[in-house]
Amino acid sequence: MRTIEKTDEYLKAHGIMPSYQRIRVFDYLHNNRNHPTVDSIYKELVGDIPSLSKTTVYNTLRLFNEKGIILIINIEDNESRFDADISNHGHFKCKECGEIFDFDLGKDDLHILKLEEFSIDEQHVYLKGRCPKCK
Numbered sequence: 470m471r472t473i474e475k476t477d478e479y480l481k482a483h484g485i486m487p488s489y490q491r492i493r494v495f496d497y498l499h500n501n502r503n504h505p506t507v508d509s510i511y512k513e514l515v516g517d518i519p520s521l522s523k524t525t526v527y528n529t530l531r532l533f534n535e536k537g538i539i540l541i542i543n544i545e546d547n548e549s550r551f552d553a554d555i556s557n558h559g560h561f562k563c564k565e566c567g568e569i570f571d572f573d574l575g576k577d578d579l580h581i582l583k584l585e586e587f588s589i590d591e592q593h594v595y596l597k598g599r600c601p602k603c604k
């Protein structure tokens with residue numbers, strides 16, 4: 470994944486006003502590749518930014534997703550996770566430890582039959598099982 474030198478410029482380039490809170494949320498997500506939840510992002514940042522609310526974190530993440538700079542991973546119905554890596558990759562969730570692992574997806578790994586006439590905007594590949602540690 471690309472390195473981002475200046476978060477404020479990166480946000481501006483994607484039509485997002487780079488407020489201090491937005492910069493911190495994006496930096497956190499960019500530096501933590503463990504697919505955090507809203508709760509964990511909030512808990513990590515609120516010590517530094519006492520004015521932060523969970524709603525702000527959530528709305529910021531929705532905005533980032535709308536502008537195409539993060540992915541929302543809905544691998545579970547009741548829990549969204551977030552990812553600043555927008556390259557085409559799949560997610561594997563371990564049912565024991567709950568950790569989410571990235572894996573690469575080649576362009577041609579997914580053979581979708583009968584959809585030749587359709588254009589695909591998004592691709593989400595979710596796998597569940599047990600990681601090597603928990604197996």
Ligand SMILES: [Zn+2]
Nearest residue numbers: 563566600603
């Ligand atoms: Zn595991």
Ligand SMILES: [Zn+2]
Nearest residue numbers: 552554560571
């Ligand atoms: Zn990922």
